[in-house]
Amino acid sequence: MKNICTIARFFKLFCCTIIVVLTAAQANGQQLKPVSSGYAPANGISVYYEIYGQGKPLVLLHGAFYTIGLNWAALIPELAKDHQVIAIEMQGHGHTAYAERKLSITTLAADVEKVMDHLKIDSADVAGFSMGGSIAxxxxxxxxxxxxxxxxxxxxxKTAGWLPVVNGGFKDFKPELFDNTPLQTAYDEVAPDKANWHRFLTQMFQFAEEPFDVGAENIAKITAPVLIIAGDNDGLDKVELAKTYQLLGGGVSADLQPMPTSQLAIVPAQGHVSVMMQTATLAGYMQQFLQ
Incomplete structure (x- = not known):
C-alpha cells in the first residue's frame, strides 16, 4: 500500500510539472524553437540534441523518464539569453532510440563527451537534474x-546520497503502471519506435535499482566550480549533501578564509519534482554562477 501511494504521488507531481512548465512557457509568449537539432554518434548509439541561443556552451542533462521539453521547457528561454544551450536526450529517452546497450552513468557520461565531439565543443558548462546530475x-x-x-x-x-525511501521507490514498479500517463504521452510524441515503451521502462527500472558511487575521492578532485541546488525536502540525504559540499571545498567560515568557488543553494518548501518548477529561482542562481 505504501508503494502504491508513492506511485500515485509521483504521477500527481509529474502531471503538475507538465502543466506548470507549459503554462509558464505560454505565459511568456515563448515556444521552444531550437536553432538546430540532430543526432550525434555516441558509443554505438545516436544521441539526439537541440541547440538554443548563442554564447558559451551549456549542456543540459535531463532526469529519468524526461524529455528535453518536460525537464527544461521553462528554463531554456532564460538560459539561452546568454548561452548556447545544448540539451541532450539520453539513451531511450525522447527522440533518442531505445537500445539494448546496458545503462550506466559511466557510459551515459561518455555519450555526453561524444556529443560535444560531434559539435566540436572543446569545453562547456554542464547542468544536470536528478539522473542527469549523477551523470554530470x-x-x-x-x-x-x-x-x-x-x-x-x-x-x-552516489546511491547513498538519497534517503532510503527514495532508493526503494522503484522496487515494485511495473511497466504497466506507467501506461496512459503523461510520461507515455511524452514518449509517444517523439520516440522513434513507440513499441519499445515497456522495454525502455524495464531497462530504466533495472538501472535505478543498481547502486552507483562516483567516489568521494573523485568528487574531491573536481577543480571546476560546482553549484549544488536542492529542495529542502527533495529526497536527498542532507547530511550526505553537506559532506558533498565539503568535498568540493564548501562549508567553511568565509569570514576567516577565502570564499570557496563552489556554492550550495537550498530552496525552501520544495520536493524533488517541484524544485524544477521554480524557474525564476533556478535561472537566477544559474545565471549568476555561470557568468
Whole structure:
C-alpha cells in the first residue's frame, strides 16, 4: 500500500510539472524553437540534441523518464539569453532510440563527451537534474578538461546520497503502471519506435535499482566550480549533501578564509519534482554562477 501511494504521488507531481512548465512557457509568449537539432554518434548509439541561443556552451542533462521539453521547457528561454544551450536526450529517452546497450552513468557520461565531439565543443558548462546530475558528476570525473562549471540540481554522486525511501521507490514498479500517463504521452510524441515503451521502462527500472558511487575521492578532485541546488525536502540525504559540499571545498567560515568557488543553494518548501518548477529561482542562481 505504501508503494502504491508513492506511485500515485509521483504521477500527481509529474502531471503538475507538465502543466506548470507549459503554462509558464505560454505565459511568456515563448515556444521552444531550437536553432538546430540532430543526432550525434555516441558509443554505438545516436544521441539526439537541440541547440538554443548563442554564447558559451551549456549542456543540459535531463532526469529519468524526461524529455528535453518536460525537464527544461521553462528554463531554456532564460538560459539561452546568454548561452548556447545544448540539451541532450539520453539513451531511450525522447527522440533518442531505445537500445539494448546496458545503462550506466559511466557510459551515459561518455555519450555526453561524444556529443560535444560531434559539435566540436572543446569545453562547456554542464547542468544536470536528478539522473542527469549523477551523470554530470561522472562527466566531471571522466572528462575534467571538457568541463568549465558544473550545476547539480536535486541529485547526488552516489546511491547513498538519497534517503532510503527514495532508493526503494522503484522496487515494485511495473511497466504497466506507467501506461496512459503523461510520461507515455511524452514518449509517444517523439520516440522513434513507440513499441519499445515497456522495454525502455524495464531497462530504466533495472538501472535505478543498481547502486552507483562516483567516489568521494573523485568528487574531491573536481577543480571546476560546482553549484549544488536542492529542495529542502527533495529526497536527498542532507547530511550526505553537506559532506558533498565539503568535498568540493564548501562549508567553511568565509569570514576567516577565502570564499570557496563552489556554492550550495537550498530552496525552501520544495520536493524533488517541484524544485524544477521554480524557474525564476533556478535561472537566477544559474545565471549568476555561470557568468
Amino acid at each position: 558528476y561522472q562527466f566531471a570525473v571522466q572528462s575534467p578538461k571538457r568541463l568549465r562549471k558544473l550545476v547539480i540540481i536535486s541529485s547526488t554522486y
